[in-house]
Amino acid sequence: SAVISQKPSRDICQRGTSLTIQCQVDSQVTMMFWYRQQPGQSLTLIATANQGSEATYESGFVIDKFPISRPNLTFSTLTVSNMSPEDSSIYLCSVGGSSGTGTETQYFGPGTRLLVL
Amino acid sequence: GQNIDQPTEMTATEGAIVQINCTYQTSGFNGLFWYQQHAGEAPTFLSYNVLDGLEEKGRFSSFLSRSKGYSYLLLKELQMKDSASYLCAVKNSGTYKYIFGTGTRLKVLA
Numbered sequence: 048s049a050v051i052s053q054k055p056s057r058d059i060c061q062r063g064t065s066l067t068i069q070c071q072v073d074s075q076v077t078m079m080f081w082y083r084q085q086p087g088q089s090l091t092l093i094a095t096a097n098q099g100s101e102a103t104y105e106s107g108f109v110i111d112k113f114p115i116s117r118p119n120l121t122f123s124t125l126t127v128s129n130m131s132p133e134d135s136s137i138y139l140c141s142v143g144g145s146s147g148t149g150t151e152t153q154y155f156g157p158g159t160r161l162l163v164l
Numbered sequence: 165g166q167n168i169d170q171p172t173e174m175t176a177t178e179g180a181i182v183q184i185n186c187t188y189q190t191s192g193f194n195g196l197f198w199y200q201q202h203a204g205e206a207p208t209f210l211s212y213n214v215l216d217g218l219e220e221k222g223r224f225s226s227f228l229s230r231s232k233g234y235s236y237l238l239l240k241e242l243q244m245k246d247s248a249s250y251l252c253a254v255k256n257s258g259t260y261k262y263i264f265g266t267g268t269r270l271k272v273l274a
Contacts, residue, residue, distance in 0.1 A: 051206075078260060089168075089264040090207070090251070139206060143260065150214070152197055153253075153262055155206035 049074055049144045051156035059162045060130055067126045068159045070140030075120035080153070081113070082139040090139065096123045130163045137161070166190045168265035170252050175271045176242055184237045184268045186252035194257040198226050198237045201249045201267065210250075211237070239270075247272045 050073040060066050070079060081093040094104045094115055102115040116124045127134050140156040168188045176182040188196070195214040199207035213219055213228035213235060225238040237250055249267040256263065 087266070089266040090253075090262075091264075092261060095260070150195060150212050152209045152212060153207075154209070157206050160204075 049142050049154045051140055051154060053140055053156040053159050055159060057160040061164055062131055064130055065126055065128045067124050068138055070123045070156055072121045072142055076142045079123045080141045081125045084137040132163045135161055135163045166263050168252055168263055170265040170268045173269045177273050178242055178244060180242050181240050184250050186235045186265055188233050188254050190254050190256060190263060192257035194255045196228055196235050197253045199251040201251060207251055242272050244272050
C-alpha cells in the first residue's frame with residue numbers, strides 16, 4: 048500500500064482567490080489522480096497527473112480552473128483557481144497500488160476540505 | 165452511459181448482518197471494488213471482485229454477478245465501528261479509471 052499525505056487538511060477561502068493543494072506519496076508512482084467529493088455525492092475524477100507531461104483532464108474540468116503540477120514521481124499539486132462557493136468540496140489525491148489480493152486498487156490521501164465563502 | 169446505483173442510507177443493529185447492494189452500467193468492466201469511508205476520512209480499500217461469485221474476507225464478503233451488473237457487500241457481526249459510508253466502484257476495462265457510486269451511509273445502532 049501507499050502512504051499519501053495532503054496539505055492543507057482544510058481551508059476556508061474567499062471567493063475569487065486560489066488555493067494550491069499538495070500531495071506527497073511515500074513511493075514513486077507513474078500516475079497520480081485528483082478527485083473531488085462534493086457533499087453527499089460520489090468521487091469525481093478531475094484529472095490524471097503524469098510526471099513529465101501535461102495532466103489529462105476529465106470532461107467538465109479544465110486546466111485554467113484546475114492547473115496541476117507533477118514535478119517528480121512522488122509529488123503533485125492541484126490549484127483551485129478563482130474560487131466560487133460551488134468549489135466547496137473535499138479534494139482527494141490518489142495513486143494506484145497493490146491491494147495484496149493480486150490486483151491493483153486506488154489508495155487515497157486524507158483529503159483537503161475546502162470551504163469557499 | 166455509465167451509472168452506479170447504491171442505496172443512500174441503511175441502518176442495522178450491532179451484531180446483525182447487513183447487505184449493501186450495488187448495480188452498475190458501464191461501457192467496460194475490469195473489476196468491482198468496495199471502499200469504506202469514515203466521516204472526515206479518506207476511502208480505504210475493502211474488497212475486489214472481477215469474476216462472478218463470492219469473495220470472503222473475515223467479517224466482510226463481496227459478491228459479483230457480471231451478467232446482472234450487480235454486486236453486494238455483506239457485513240456480518242456488525243460493530244459500532246462499522247458505521248461509515250460504503251462506496252462501490254467499477255474499474256473500466258482498457259483504462260485506469262474508476263467510476264464511483266454515491267456511497268451508502270450505514271448506521272450501526274447499539
